[in-house]
Amino acid sequence: MNETILEIKNLxxxxxxxxxxxxxxxxxxxxxxxxxxxxxxxxxxxxxxTLASTLISRKPPLHxxxxxxxLLGQDIMNMSKEEFQKMRLKNISIIPQYALDAFSPTxxxxxxxxxLVSEHGIKPDEEFFEKVKERLDFVNLDHxxxxxxxxxxxxxMKQRVIMVISTILDPEFIIADEITSALDVSSQRFVATLLAxxxxxxxxxxxxFITHDLSILYQIAERIMVMYAGHFVEIGPTDEIIGNPCxxxxxxxxxxxxxxxxxxxxxxxxxxxxxxxxxxNIGEGCxxxxxxxxxxxxxxxxxxxxxxxxxxxxxxxxxQEIGSDSNE
Amino acid sequence: MAKxxxxxxxxxxxxxxxxxxxxxxTIFILVILLAIFGPMLTPYEYDEYAGAPYSPPSRxxxxxxxxxxxxxxxxxxYGLRTTLIVGLIAGTIATIxxxxxxxxxxxxxxxxxxxxxxxxxxxxxxxxxxxxxxxxSAFLEVRGIMVMSIIVSATAWPWxxxxxxxxxxxxxxxxxxxxxxxxxxxxxxxxxEDIASNMxxxxxxxxxxxxNGTMLATVQLEFLGLGPTKGISLGLVMQNAVNWNAIQLGMxxxxxxxxxxxxxxxxxxxxxxxxxxxAFNPRLREM
Amino acid sequence: MARYxxxxxxxxxxxxxxxxxxxxxxxxxxxxxxxxxxxxxxxxMEGGSEILERQLILLFNLDEPLIVQYFNYxxxxxxxxxxxxxMQFPRPVTEIINKAIIYDIILLVPATILSxxxxxxxxxxxxxxxxxxxxxxxxFYFLTSSPYFWLAGVVSFFLGVKLGLFPIxxxxxxxxVPGFNWPFxxxxxxHWFLPFLSIFLVxxxxxxxxxxxxxxxxxxxxxxxxxxxxxxxxxxxxxxxxRNGVLPQVTGLALRIAGIIGGAITVETVFNYPGLGRMMxxxxxxxxxxxxxxIFLAVVVMALVANFLVDIVYMFIDPRVRHSFAGEV
Numbered sequence: 001m002n003e004t005i006l007e008i009k010n011l012x013x014x015x016x017x018x019x020x021x022x023x024x025x026x027x028x029x030x031x032x033x034x035x036x037x038x039x040x041x042x043x044x045x046x047x048x049x050t051l052a053s054t055l056i057s058r059k060p061p062l063h064x065x066x067x068x069x070x071l072l073g074q075d076i077m078n079m080s081k082e083e084f085q086k087m088r089l090k091n092i093s094i095i096p097q098y099a100l101d102a103f104s105p106t107x108x109x110x111x112x113x114x115x116l117v118s119e120h121g122i123k124p125d126e127e128f129f130e131k132v133k134e135r136l137d138f139v140n141l142d143h144x145x146x147x148x149x150x151x152x153x154x155x156x157m158k159q160r161v162i163m164v165i166s167t168i169l170d171p172e173f174i175i176a177d178e179i180t181s182a183l184d185v186s187s188q189r190f191v192a193t194l195l196a197x198x199x200x201x202x203x204x205x206x207x208x209f210i211t212h213d214l215s216i217l218y219q220i221a222e223r224i225m226v227m228y229a230g231h232f233v234e235i236g237p238t239d240e241i242i243g244n245p246c247x248x249x250x251x252x253x254x255x256x257x258x259x260x261x262x263x264x265x266x267x268x269x270x271x272x273x274x275x276x277x278x279x280x281n282i283g284e285g286c287x288x289x290x291x292x293x294x295x296x297x298x299x300x301x302x303x304x305x306x307x308x309x310x311x312x313x314x315x316x317x318x319x320q321e322i323g324s325d326s327n328e
Numbered sequence: 329m330a331k332x333x334x335x336x337x338x339x340x341x342x343x344x345x346x347x348x349x350x351x352x353x354t355i356f357i358l359v360i361l362l363a364i365f366g367p368m369l370t371p372y373e374y375d376e377y378a379g380a381p382y383s384p385p386s387r388x389x390x391x392x393x394x395x396x397x398x399x400x401x402x403x404x405x406y407g408l409r410t411t412l413i414v415g416l417i418a419g420t421i422a423t424i425x426x427x428x429x430x431x432x433x434x435x436x437x438x439x440x441x442x443x444x445x446x447x448x449x450x451x452x453x454x455x456x457x458x459x460x461x462x463x464x465s466a467f468l469e470v471r472g473i474m475v476m477s478i479i480v481s482a483t484a485w486p487w488x489x490x491x492x493x494x495x496x497x498x499x500x501x502x503x504x505x506x507x508x509x510x511x512x513x514x515x516x517x518x519x520x521e522d523i524a525s526n527m528x529x530x531x532x533x534x535x536x537x538x539x540n541g542t543m544l545a546t547v548q549l550e551f552l553g554l555g556p557t558k559g560i561s562l563g564l565v566m567q568n569a570v571n572w573n574a575i576q577l578g579m580x581x582x583x584x585x586x587x588x589x590x591x592x593x594x595x596x597x598x599x600x601x602x603x604x605x606x607a608f609n610p611r612l613r614e615m
Numbered sequence: 616m617a618r619y620x621x622x623x624x625x626x627x628x629x630x631x632x633x634x635x636x637x638x639x640x641x642x643x644x645x646x647x648x649x650x651x652x653x654x655x656x657x658x659x660m661e662g663g664s665e666i667l668e669r670q671l672i673l674l675f676n677l678d679e680p681l682i683v684q685y686f687n688y689x690x691x692x693x694x695x696x697x698x699x700x701x702m703q704f705p706r707p708v709t710e711i712i713n714k715a716i717i718y719d720i721i722l723l724v725p726a727t728i729l730s731x732x733x734x735x736x737x738x739x740x741x742x743x744x745x746x747x748x749x750x751x752x753x754x755f756y757f758l759t760s761s762p763y764f765w766l767a768g769v770v771s772f773f774l775g776v777k778l779g780l781f782p783i784x785x786x787x788x789x790x791x792v793p794g795f796n797w798p799f800x801x802x803x804x805x806h807w808f809l810p811f812l813s814i815f816l817v818x819x820x821x822x823x824x825x826x827x828x829x830x831x832x833x834x835x836x837x838x839x840x841x842x843x844x845x846x847x848x849x850x851x852x853x854x855x856x857x858r859n860g861v862l863p864q865v866t867g868l869a870l871r872i873a874g875i876i877g878g879a880i881t882v883e884t885v886f887n888y889p890g891l892g893r894m895m896x897x898x899x900x901x902x903x904x905x906x907x908x909x910i911f912l913a914v915v916v917m918a919l920v921a922n923f924l925v926d927i928v929y930m931f932i933d934p935r936v937r938h939s940f941a942g943e944v
Contacts, residue, residue: 095850101837119848451626458876548764584765594760
């Protein structure tokens with residue numbers, strides 16, 4: 001049950017542009033276990049989606065720099081394009097954040113699905129589409145969407161069709177990239193729980209659920225990892241992260257939530273001022289120090305990953321001092 | 329100091345360091361210099377007997393002589409002047425008309441005003457310009473440079489109006505424009521400050537394309553003998569060449585070189601345009 | 616769908632109306648006195664005065680009020696009576712046009728369609744192949760920068776004069792008698808080839824550039840990214856990109872038709888090819904205003920019909936129009 005299916009070690013991926021390097025994924029490590037939903041949180045522009053792209057659709061100007069990524073024991077960073085092609089949709093899949101224009105406007109949904117699966121050597125026959133229809137039932141869509149063009153579908157319908165397509169070959173690992181950000185609150189909940197149900201039914205294996213919205217993660221994720229400006233911030237079981245956040249950034253994120261059912265008392269950090277720093281040619285040091293009320297001289301050096309307790313890790317020089325501060 | 333300047337004018341920096349821009353601009357400037365100083369460099373008049381007829385290019389006659397013994401280089405540089413001036417004026421007028429019509433249609437997008445402007449534009453799009461120009465020119469017995477420019481520009485603006493309209497439509501709905509509208513700024517000011525400033529690079533590139541188009545339209549009219557009634561033009565040089573069977577007689581220096589200069593210049597401007605596109609568009613700038 | 620078509624048809628109707636009105640107004644507005652010059656020209660022809668009288672009544676009707684003149688002008692248009700040519704006296708303008716337009720159709724339809732197809736294919740190839748792109752793009756730009764008549768001069772110099780592969784003047788050899796026999800057809804197409812090639816090459820450049828840019832744009836679109844992430848092959852993604860990239864190219868075809876017809880006028884002049892373009896220019900040089908006006912209308916109608924055909928094609932390939940989602944294309 002605790003088998004690791006995805007293991008990332010010290011991964012670095014930068015955008016190389018004329019002006020230099022944008023260090024959007026900088027020394028990230030994590031592992032995802034079979035059947036688990038790992039939430040990945042942080043403000044927009046903190047490297048979450050870049051991490052997703054690094055894993056599944058790396059393309060210039062985004063370049064893999066160093067580190068190791070093992071999916072089902074295979075090194076997917078140094079794998080040939082053809083080999084990785086075979087793993088797509090079966091072993092690794094994605095529900096992208098751009099659901100509204102993820103379809104070619106001139107193809108019917110049925111054609112799109114048929115073309116896609118034939119690329120994986122599957123015959124898009126009646127029998128196959130029976131399965132597609134079952135899945136459509138599962139996400140509460142009428143079978144007639146198959147014979148429609150994308151522009152005939154609403155945003156919420158497109159989102160659900162995408163969920164069906166991305167999971168059609170029962171992928172063992174799937175990235176859900178900001179899938180709720182374009183939706184209204186009630187659809188957000190529906191889509192998020194749908195994903196959890198797909199996992200419970202065993203249709204999909206593990207999920208990396210990327211969002212800027214911690215309240216959704218609280219509902220569906222087993223563990224949560226927080227990123228800031230391309231760096232690792234904190235990781236731990238959901239209850240730990242929500243109930244006992246140790247990193248000032250995590251605290252700030254949680255305190256800025258309107259209602260999570262958790263009372264968090266630190267008044268200094270209700271809401272975070274400023275914006276994440278530009279990642280272009282960024283140097284050493286904790287990247288949160290520019291906005292952190294606890295920043296000190298030692299923060300000029302990049303903090304190392306430290307263990308708080310079992311499964312709960314942090315990258316902050318001063319978490320112990322701050323921790324006592326907030327408990328008062 | 330210099331560093332500060334480039335930091336501020338980043339787009340300009342990328343523009344002038346782009347290889348395509350440098351290459352294209354160099355050729356373009358050379359052709360312009362040829363048109364400006366060429367007539368001063370040549371000892372001949374464009375319509376005088378300058379040397380033995382049928383001479384291929386030589387040191388005395390860089391582009392050879394034609395069947396009447398006129399110097400083809402002299403005719404070419406004088407003709408280039410006229411054609412460039414007409415093309416430039418026409419291109420400028422057409423760009424202005426296209427932008428104004430496009431802005432207004434886009435800004436009032438969806439209204440009856442937009443409908444009317446677009447119908448007008450679409451009518452100009454389907455009418456064959458050259459045929460219309462022929463009809464207009466044929467009945468105008470005296471045509472100067474200005475009249476020519478107006479005739480050419482009258483049929484050159486529609487594509488730009490359509491393109492500018494589409495751009496304006498997409499910009500119109502962005503927040504800062506809405507903000508200005510809510511704060512009830514005057515329309516010309518919104519157009520100028522919010523929309524036009526955001527479209528500056530786009531319009532500049534369109535201007536280049538427009539100039540290319542009006543040059544081609546101008547030279548075609550001239551070739552048909554419908555250019556300015558006085559003086560010489562590039563198209564006229566080539567019309568004479570065709571009328572006197574320069575091609576059949578193998579006089580490529582008469583029949584081909586004058587047009588080659590124009591074609592190379594327009595190609596160079598396309599390079600500038602593509603280069604600028606890469607420079608102004610941050611997405612294309614990434615390596 | 617019906618809205619799309621009816622809107623288009625309305626535009627075409629207005630265009631036709633304006634073209635006819637323009638034809639009516641221009642000789643009456645322009646400085647100089649075309650009528651006086653007509654009178655003097657007809658007087659030297661045999662039976663000229665009667666013909667002249669008929670022509671003037673038909674075309675100018677100068678004694679009547681303007682509105683009546685205008686009304687009569689429309690009547691003559693619908694009866695297909697465009698008057699008598701001065702140049703080829705006494706042949707009716709309609710007859711001359713009917714004969715010349717066949718040359719144009721045989722020249723322009725293949726040149727337009729083939730340049731579109733080949734240009735799109737080459738452009739798509741250039742868009743996905745960086746090495747080929749570096750070589751092909753300058754060529755495409757050069758072609759699209761060429762004035763039609765200049766490129767016509769170039770191909771006729773190299774392929775006609777230097778290599779002697781093709782004749783460079785006329786529509787068929789003087790010694791030939793037009794007929795539906797093999798030698799004539801071969802001769803005809805030999806004469807046809809260089810004018811065709813000139814138009815084909817200039818147009819090719821434009822289409823290739825357009826498709827290349829479309830392919831690159833489509834390749835960076837979100838659906839391409841999605842397909843790639845889910846394991847679609849490059850080939851499949853290219854196929855999708857081409858399918859979508861073709862749409863603006865079809866719209867572009869409608870925009871180009873007017874330009875192609877214009878270019879053909881100059882190309883026919885270079886090759887002395889007896890289509891409407893050559894005829895139009897001759898009528899200008901000979902001040903044959905009846906023929907000129909007739910040809911102008913014929914050219915406009917040709918452009919309108921071609922545009923309409925493109926609209927219909929577009930309707931079939933873009934589902935958005937079929938489902939009335941996008942009005943303006």
